[in-house]
Amino acid sequence: xxxxxxxxxxxxxxxxxxxxxxxxxxxxxxxxxxxxxxxxxxxxxxxxxxxxxxxxxxxxxxxxxxxxxxxxxxxxxxxxxxxxxxxxxxxxxxxxxxxxxxxxxxxxxxxxxxxxxxxxxxxxxxxxxxxxxxxxxxxxxxxxxxxxxxxxxxxxxxxxxxxxxxxxxxxxxxxxxxxxxxxxxxxxxxxxxxxxxxxxxxxxxxxxxxxxxxxxxxxxxxxxxxxxxxxxxxxxxxxxxxxxxxxxxxxxxxxxxxxxxxxxxxxxxxxxxxxxxxxxxxxxxxxxxxxxxxxxxxxxxxxxxxxxxxxxxxxxxxxxxxxxxxxxxxxxxxxxxxxxxxxxxxxxxxxxxxxxxxxxxxxxxxxxxxxxxxxxxxxxxxxxxxxxxxxxxxxxxxxxxxxxxxxxxxxxxxxxxxxxxxxxxxxxxxxxxxxxxxxxxxxxxxxxxxxxxxxxxxxx
Ligand code: BGP
Numbered sequence: 001x002x003x004x005x006x007x008x009x010x011x012x013x014x015x016x017x018x019x020x021x022x023x024x025x026x027x028x029x030x031x032x033x034x035x036x037x038x039x040x041x042x043x044x045x046x047x048x049x050x051x052x053x054x055x056x057x058x059x060x061x062x063x064x065x066x067x068x069x070x071x072x073x074x075x076x077x078x079x080x081x082x083x084x085x086x087x088x089x090x091x092x093x094x095x096x097x098x099x100x101x102x103x104x105x106x107x108x109x110x111x112x113x114x115x116x117x118x119x120x121x122x123x124x125x126x127x128x129x130x131x132x133x134x135x136x137x138x139x140x141x142x143x144x145x146x147x148x149x150x151x152x153x154x155x156x157x158x159x160x161x162x163x164x165x166x167x168x169x170x171x172x173x174x175x176x177x178x179x180x181x182x183x184x185x186x187x188x189x190x191x192x193x194x195x196x197x198x199x200x201x202x203x204x205x206x207x208x209x210x211x212x213x214x215x216x217x218x219x220x221x222x223x224x225x226x227x228x229x230x231x232x233x234x235x236x237x238x239x240x241x242x243x244x245x246x247x248x249x250x251x252x253x254x255x256x257x258x259x260x261x262x263x264x265x266x267x268x269x270x271x272x273x274x275x276x277x278x279x280x281x282x283x284x285x286x287x288x289x290x291x292x293x294x295x296x297x298x299x300x301x302x303x304x305x306x307x308x309x310x311x312x313x314x315x316x317x318x319x320x321x322x323x324x325x326x327x328x329x330x331x332x333x334x335x336x337x338x339x340x341x342x343x344x345x346x347x348x349x350x351x352x353x354x355x356x357x358x359x360x361x362x363x364x365x366x367x368x369x370x371x372x373x374x375x376x377x378x379x380x381x382x383x384x385x386x387x388x389x390x391x392x393x394x395x396x397x398x399x400x401x402x403x404x405x406x407x408x409x410x411x412x413x414x415x416x417x418x419x420x421x422x423x424x425x426x427x428x429x430x431x432x433x434x435x436x437x438x439x440x441x442x443x444x445x446x447x448x449x450x451x452x453x454x455x456x457x458x459x460x
Contacts, residue, residue, distance in 0.1 A: 002390075002397045003457035009113055009408030010453040011067075011074035012430060013363050014056075015120035015164065018417040020080060021055035026095040029086035031122040032132075033420070036180040048423035054415050054433055057099065063415065063440070064106040070430045070446040071453035074408055075107055076292075076362060078117040078164065079153075082124035085145050097152055104156040115292075115362075116153065117161040117219060118146055118203065121169055121179065121420070128180065133169065133192040136274075139199045146203035150210055159214050160207065161292055161362075162200040165221040166249055170196065175315070178421060186314040187271055194273035197252050201286040208286070218253045219292030219362045222246055222346045225299040228323040233303030237320035240265070241301045244316045254291065254354045256284040269314045291350070292362030294412075295343050295392075297336040300325045333369040333426050340391040347399030347406055356405045364392050365412035367419070367426025371443075380432050380443040389445070390458060397457075411449070415440055 017023075023034050030038075037049030056063050067075055083096040107114050119142070127138050146162070172179035174189035200218050207216050225241035227234040243262040251259050257280075266272055302323040312318075329338045343361070350359055366388040374381045393409060400406055416429035424435060430446035433439075452458050 001455075001457055001459055002394055004397060005400065006456070007407075008456060009074035009360065009410075010449065011072040011076070011112070011408070011410045012070075012412065012414040013076040013410045014054075014413050014415075014417055015117070015122070016078045016080035016083065017050055017053070017120065017122040018413075018419065019054045019077065019415070020057045020083075021051065021053040022057035023049075023051045023053075025057070026083075026099070027086050027093040028080060028083040028096065030125040031080070031082045032125060032128050032180040033122055035125045035128075043421055045421065045423035045425040048418070050418060053418040055438060056103075056415075059438070059440075060103045061106060064103075064110060066431055066440060066442070066446075067107065067112060067414065068110050069450065070414070070442060071450035072110075072112050072414075073453060074113040074115065074360075074410060075414070076115040076117060076161070076410060078120040078122075079149055080122060081119065081145055082122070082126075084148065085124070085141075088126045088141075090141070090144055092148055092152070100153060101156065104153060108156055113158045114156065115159045115161060116149070116157045117164050118142075118149060119162065120164040123169075132173070132181075133195045133199070134174075134188045136195060139195050139202060142199045143202045143206055147206050147210070150207055150212055154212060154214065157214060159290065160212075160216040161219050162203045162216065163196060164219045164292075164362075165294055166193070166196045166200070166218070167245065168221065184313070186269075190266060190271050191273040193248060194275060194279075197249065197283060198275075198279050200253065201283045204286040204288065205282060215289040215358075217288040217290040217292060218249070219294060220246075220249050220253070221294040221296070221363075222250070222349075223295070223297060223299045224342050224345050224349070225301050225320075228300065228302035228325070231303075234301070237301045237303040240319040241299060241316070244319075245299060250291075250354065252283050253288050254357055256287045265319070271314060289358070290407075291354075291357055291359035293346060293350075293359055294363035295346060295361065296334075296364065298339045298342045300328070300337070331366055331368075334367045338366075338388065340388075340395050342395075343392050344395040344399045347396065347404035348402070351399075351402075351404050356403070358405050358407055360406055360408035360410065361392075361396065362410050363412040364389075364409070365428045367422075367428045369426055371427050371432070379441065382443050382445045385443075385445040386448045389449075389452075390460070393452075393458065394460065 033050045225238045227238035300323040301320045415431040416427040416433040
């Protein structure tokens with residue numbers, strides 16, 4: 001039997017844009033996703049956009065009952081910035097306040113720990129129009145939005161997160177084309193990363209100035225970089241990949257400063273962002289109280305064996321390349337490697353190199369296509385998902401036994417939700433969503449999760 005410490009939290013996470021629906025109702029203005037879908041619907045799987053998503057907006061009363069039925073003791077969602085503050089003038093939308101207060105109160109009535117995240121990839125379009133995270137004005141707007149959230153909802157919230165996976169909006173907006181404005185521009189990517197970090201630290205500062213008493217942190221997707229071999233070139237590649245993919249947000253968030261080796265690389269490439277000494281001071285003085293870790297897949301890397309043209313556009317690929325390891329275990333639907341032991345490695349890294357700061361798993365899960373084929377007697381028998389959870393929990397429990405300061409485990413996700421460009425292609429939920437009728441049905445994994453929480457552990 002694998003057991004967890006007393007008080008260990010079990011639950012799931014979602015985000016506003018992926019679960020609420022009602023994207024153009026009750027005063028909400030467009031986010032980048034609403035705008036992009038209107039401009040280019042063919043980018044989205046089966047042409048399904050963010051308008052409806054799971055429609056928690058209209059169903060939250062019943063959905064909160066399902067949180068209880070699937071054993072949740074913790075839940076995380078985000079606030080839709082363009083729902084709460086629909087305009088650049090900064091005025092609050094009273095209908096949004098009512099919705100979030102009702103929704104959050106319902107969760108609290110069930111005695112569920114509630115973590116609220118302020119930014120999960122859904123930038124208001126009125127701020128994207130001025131450059132989004134590449135413009136310092138957005139940092140100012142974000143801090144004023146964060147303060148409003150603290151004033152309006154702090155009494156209902158048990159912990160705050162400033163951002164979800166900030167490296168994703170950096171890479172996807174300005175390197176890979178997966179998020180609007182889908183540019184390839186390394187200078188903007190670096191500026192976007194820096195202003196995002198500054199925004200996070202500034203929101204923490206604002207919360208402390210308001211004498212906020214709850215924990216405040218950031219959620220990072222930690223993807224350990226494993227080298228192809230023990231050869232120097234591969235080891236160096238893994239080290240640099242860690243700097244870009246892990247330390248870039250983890251170090252300033254936990255330690256208050258960027259690793260010198262990373263700054264040197266960026267300076268060498270002549271790509272340092274605009275910053276002031278005061279900005280660095282804010283980052284230094286406002287580190288996080290606790291950390292959220294999203295984990296899905298590891299990175300496998302090798303040295304780049306090719307010559308890099310002197311005038312080639314910068315890309316971290318100059319310093320390391322992805323390594324397609326033969327025989328790796330895959331989730332073929334999402335195209336992600338499954339490697340549960342990485343969760344142990346992450347935990348040990350946090351324990352040994354980041355002061356063993358308090359943290360919890362804020363996302364872990366398996367997206368599978370066409371789950372209909374696993375239906376038996378009306379219920380989706382997602383045994384593969386239960387196995388996936390068990391294996392990750394096994395490695396997590398081992399790390400906790402060895403002193404890791406992990407306080408909980410949240411899966412992605414509660415009810416099948418909309419996944420950015422993949423829309424509803426891969427399903428992750430403990431609860432099935434019937435896209436045609438909107439009906440919700442608990443999957444086998446949802447029942448298993450209830451037992452997991454009840455027993456504070458599981459039979460291997
Ligand atoms: C994380 C995001 C989530 C969620 C999840 C699954 O990176 O924080 O928003 O979408 O990944 O990924 P996907 O939806 O792309 O399959």
